[in-house]
Amino acid sequence: MKNVLVTGGAGFIGSNFINHILNESDDYNIINLDKLTYAGNLENLKLSEDKKNYHFVKGDICNYELVDYLFQKFQIKFVINFAAESHVDRSILGSKVFYETNVIGTNVLLEVSRKHQVKKFLQVSTDEVYGSLGAEGLFTEKTPLSPNSPYSSSKAAADMMVQAFYHTYGMPVVTTRCSNNYGPFQFPEKLIPLMIINSLNNKKLPVYGDGMNVRDWIYVIDHNKAIDLVFEKGKEGEVYNIGASNEMPNIEIIKLILQHLNKGKELIEFVKDRPGHDKRYAIDSSKIQNELGWKPHFSFEQAIEHTIDWYLENKQWWSRIISGDYLKYYELQYNKR
Numbered sequence: 001m002k003n004v005l006v007t008g009g010a011g012f013i014g015s016n017f018i019n020h021i022l023n024e025s026d027d028y029n030i031i032n033l034d035k036l037t038y039a040g041n042l043e044n045l046k047l048s049e050d051k052k053n054y055h056f057v058k059g060d061i062c063n064y065e066l067v068d069y070l071f072q073k074f075q076i077k078f079v080i081n082f083a084a085e086s087h088v089d090r091s092i093l094g095s096k097v098f099y100e101t102n103v104i105g106t107n108v109l110l111e112v113s114r115k116h117q118v119k120k121f122l123q124v125s126t127d128e129v130y131g132s133l134g135a136e137g138l139f140t141e142k143t144p145l146s147p148n149s150p151y152s153s154s155k156a157a158a159d160m161m162v163q164a165f166y167h168t169y170g171m172p173v174v175t176t177r178c179s180n181n182y183g184p185f186q187f188p189e190k191l192i193p194l195m196i197i198n199s200l201n202n203k204k205l206p207v208y209g210d211g212m213n214v215r216d217w218i219y220v221i222d223h224n225k226a227i228d229l230v231f232e233k234g235k236e237g238e239v240y241n242i243g244a245s246n247e248m249p250n251i252e253i254i255k256l257i258l259q260h261l262n263k264g265k266e267l268i269e270f271v272k273d274r275p276g277h278d279k280r281y282a283i284d285s286s287k288i289q290n291e292l293g294w295k296p297h298f299s300f301e302q303a304i305e306h307t308i309d310w311y312l313e314n315k316q317w318w319s320r321i322i323s324g325d326y327l328k329y330y331e332l333q334y335n336k337r
């Protein structure tokens, strides 16, 4: 049995990861440490909450004493760090909390992990640390870090810190850098759930710039299977890119969502561009494919349909979210632009 501290496990990817891994195997005792920010939601974990090998702790990864106490109490030897402030637009509105959680929080986790001699520390990172691509080329693990937003710069700082702990202290770390995820439980500030929910509510769909920025989309379960594999078999000190080779301009995804929901294109509204908007992300995932034998299982057509259906069937989940503090964010982000 592995005692694994999973941070940020009440968010989109972390909750899907916990539900997935506890369903697949009895080998893990999961301790989920989550601050329950606006993005954390315990409803995402209904499938797991009653399991004997699942424990939830509400708390901040920046709190050294708490993290140290949890390592002692649960004899933690493994860490998977999902916890982060994760939304680029929010980082543009205000960056402080991004550096607190994503940089200082990661530092606390690394220091406590060093003290307790963890056997593996997996840092969940993003392709955004590489910056922006032109029309050609792919991000490889050797692409220099060149982050452009407060969000991506905070993730890049954390990535470099993780590497520094490997080189300096020999800490057994691994880092994953994944492309844009979609799937159930994604907070409706991100492109795909925002466009699905606005379409269902016959609200305008705010497209930044000309809608031709390109993202490389992966279904969240494919990402989580890759994390599981890197956690088990990834080589210490290494970085693994994760992506499903599915590049699409934003406007195409929006049109596809409208089509699935039988809604008209008049809902589309081109709005002022995001400042510093990265043009294109695209991942070369040949390293994880060749060295660890991972490959994506879900086609975009199949998984986006499943995702849209999930939002159709789970109106209760998102209705609660979009009627709370979200309204204030929406006003700042979209109505006051």
Ligand code: NAD
Pocket: 007, 008, 009, 010, 011, 012, 013, 014, 033, 034, 035, 036, 037, 038, 039, 040, 041, 059, 060, 061, 062, 081, 082, 083, 084, 085, 086, 087, 101, 105, 124, 125, 126, 127, 155, 177, 178, 179, 180, 181, 182, 187
């Ligand atoms: P999310 O915003 O949905 O969830 C983040 C979770 O972290 C929430 O449950 C939140 O409550 C928790 N959290 C925030 N600050 C905390 C703190 N100080 N202490 C403890 N918990 C805290 O994010 P997500 O989309 O699930 O992303 C998870 C990770 O994956 C992040 O590290 C992100 O950078 C990375 N990532 C995301 C994507 C994507 O497309 N969403 C792609 C690649 C990598």
Ligand code: TDX
Pocket: 086, 087, 088, 089, 125, 126, 127, 128, 179, 180, 181, 189, 190, 191, 192, 194, 206, 207, 208, 209, 213, 214, 215, 250, 274
């Ligand atoms: O209202 C919108 N209109 C719009 O045109 C929103 C929310 C987004 N967009 C565009 C901006 C991007 O080109 O859609 C694209 C995707 O935007 P986001 O969903 O905000 O994702 P992105 O900025 O690409 O960052 C994401 O991918 C990598 C996640 O938020 C990160 O957590 C992850 O690291």
